[in-house]
Amino acid sequence: MDQKSTGLRENYGHRRQPALGKAMPVTALLLNLEANPLDYRRNDNGAEMLEEDDKPPQLFSVTDEPPSPNEKDFKPPNHHEDDRELAGDRHRDIPCSNCLQTAAGHLTDRQSAINEMCQRLCGPECRRPQGLTLDGVRQDFLRQYEIAEAVAKTSAMTSTVQMKQRLAARKLEFEKEMDEELGVASSPRIDINLGQSSAAASTGMGELEFEPPRDLLLYLVRMGSFNSAPKINNVDSQDDGLVLPAGLSNSALLQHVQQLRGGGIEQPPLLTRGFLKPLLRDEDVADGLRCLQLNSVSRVCSAPVEGDVIRLLQWNILSQTLGQHNDGFVRCPDEALTWDHRKYLIVQEILQNQPDVICLQEVDHFKFLQKVLGSQNYAGIFFPKPDSPCLYIEQNNGPDGCAIFYKRDKLQLQGYDTRILEVWRVQSNQVAIAARLRMRSSGREFCVATTHLKARHGALLAKLRNEQGRDLIRFVKQFAGDTPLLLCGDFNAEPVEPIYATILGCDLLRLGSAYADVRLDREEVLHPSGDVGEFVSKSMKREPPYTTWKIREEGEECHTIDYVFYTPNRLKIKNCLDFPAGEQIGKNRTPSFQYPSDHFSLVCDFELLPPTENGKESGSGSGSDGENEKNVEGSKHGSIQ
Known part of the structure; x- marks a missing residue:
């Protein structure tokens, strides 16, 4: 009996769901497109699904009766052909109802985001009655939203993209990057004021600062909320049924999970x-013992x-759900993606490296x-994430999120x-997540x-x-203060990105990148170039060529997006785990039978240095370990086990 006859079907989530949900109509309306909602709302049988509650708000002049797909001359809108300009640059001969003040009262308010966007997008004939002179802003604004529209059609929470549309979006991105010359060479050192809003803080990248309309912003920063799946x-x-023998050593547990796998x-x-x-140098011998024979189980x-x-150890372990x-790893065998196969490889990759601190992402x-x-x-x-995309997929195991483990x-x-x-x-x-940890041997603290x-x-x-990075910096700085800091994660950004x-x-943190600094002499790390643009540019070039290498439906992706940042004046980078070569990984890339994630783990050894001459050691503390732990547990929100 097939699935259709029983009324059952597998829910693949937001990227592989047949229906695209509200993504295209929302973007189209915000860009003043004459969109046909029927093109984007279909059920599995091709029938129209346009309930009254699903209609987006009529914020601009949108066709009241869109052309029917059954008409002979009907042609779906395509704003990304090579010989056409993207929507938003079109000339408007008739003032819109918003500028004529015939729209609803809550839209004509000059403080509303929609009215602001209308003023920026509308043509001179529309703005002149109001005496607006926003030509200087409008050009940059339209440029941003050309990219926004192209991105929305390619990858912003929609289903699998068409290659032609993706190429159009990438072309716009490359042109913008070339125009700005990446903004690195001339950017001053960034000083983020903790009391200042992120929108008002300057990036130093030479970009015009503006806040997108709230509706578009909500669409871009959320995930599951704009999914048509329940x-x-x-x-x-x-x-829950997992049983482990008691009292296993590290090597014995590794042997046990290999047998289970x-x-x-x-x-x-x-x-x-x-x-x-x-x-290894003489003083590094003790540290180097753990660097040998990583993939063998030995006393050494x-x-x-x-x-x-x-x-x-920093690692995006890949959410099982x-x-x-959902993710469409087209060259990975289905058996290699099962949890029964992956979970023991994940444990092996972590435990064989014997980290003191483990930072993980996509943990479900x-x-x-x-x-x-x-x-x-x-x-x-x-x-966990507040609205994890895992929760919109059947057979999920709860939301995914970030985790930190530490050796007790x-x-x-x-x-x-x-923080969200x-x-x-x-x-x-x-x-x-941010955690403050204390070395039991010396009493020194780090975050x-x-x-x-x-x-x-x-x-x-x-x-x-x-913008997320700015908020992260404020959060981490307020928590860590002047304590030595290790900041790591999957930033989903290549080194050329502004983040x-x-x-x-x-200036608040003054961090370095561990993988970029590991081969430098200590003096070069402590005394970088005084010009921040040159400092960042050199660090970019020293980053590894990739931290993730996978093949999805859209093509092959091989780039560096995972990092371990640290405070060089209080932490000394001693060693980093290298990445396997392409020949080792194999032509089908990751995940695979030999590696459980599409990201490689980053493993770094740091020496915690004494405080500087003018500094004050903060880790000496008082009180017994038991009392401190008792007071800490339950004092913060979250889940400590």
Whole structure:
């Protein structure tokens, strides 16, 4: 019996759902397009689905009776042909109802976002009765929304895109980037005022600052809210039956999970990786013991590290729900995407590196990680996305989010905080976690923070990521103060994007990038170029060629979007885990039978340095460990286990 006859079908989520939801009509209306909603709202049988509640608000003059698809001369609107200009540059001969003050009262208010957008988009004939002179603003504004429209048609929370439309959008993005020359060479060091709104703070990139209309902003920063699929509020329960033998050492647990993964059948081994600095100096011998034979289980690999050395592992582990039902890894075998296969590879990649701190993104099986890592004395903090896209897909295991784990026998949790990142004072769907940790051996403290910024390509999306980055900086600075900081995550931005310069050029934090600095001499790290543009430009060129390499329905993606930032004056970068070569990864890229995620883990060794001469050591603290931990737990919102 097929699925149609039973009325059942699999819900693939927002990218692979046959219906596109409200994405195109919302964007079309905001750009004053004469859109036909019937082109975007269909049920599975091709019948029209346009209920009264689904009609978007008539904010501009939109055709009251759109042409019927059944008419002979009907042709769907296409604003991205090579010989046509994008909508928004069209000449308006007739003033719109908003400028003529015949629209609804709440739209004619000069403070409304819609009225502001109308004033910027409408032609001279429309603006002249009001005496508006916004020509200087209008050109840049239209340029931004040309890109916004193209991006919306290609990748902003819609289904699989057409290649011609994607190329049109990318062409606009490249032209804009070339016009601005990336804005890096001449950008001053960025100083973000914690008391100032993100919209008012200058980026130094030479761009005109403006806030998009609230409706468009909400559409761009949210995910599930604009999905036509119903929300399915499942909880994290798929691993409730997991049983582990008690008292397993690190090496014994690795052997155990390898046996569980195989299920009696020999499986391809996990990709082998090595550290960037294999030659060790005398003072690095203790630290280097963990750098040897990463993919073998041995006593050498599990040797403890002496001194204030911190090993951090940063990794987007790939949400099981999204990876299997939504992301479209067309070259990955279905068996390699199953949770039964992936979960033990994830554990192996983490435990064989023996990190002290683990920062993860796209975590939708926190209880599994909590149980397995907890057997090795790790404790974890988890904070989910407020409107996770996982919740719109059947067979989900609850929302995905960010997590931080730390080694309890080496580190003591002093406090933590979480934040839903904002964009122009609007909460987005991205989150961050910050934790303050204390070295049990020396009493010194440091902070670690992790995040997962907005995904997808496009100049406007890059600007949104930059605004999220500003909010992240304010949050982290307020939490960490002058404490040494490790800031890592999946930023979904290549080094040429504004967010990279925003973080490295921020006077509040003065960070460096671990993978960019690992091969530099200590003096070069501590005394970079005085010109921030030159400093950022050089750091860009030293970043690894990729941290993610995958093949999706749209094509092959190979770029650097994951980072570990740190405070160079208080933390010394000692080593970083290298990335496998293309020949090792294989022609089908990741995820695969040999690697469980489309992102590679970043593993960095840092030495926590004494405070500077004028500084004050903040980690000496007083009181017993037990009392401190008792006071910390339950003092913050979130989930500490």
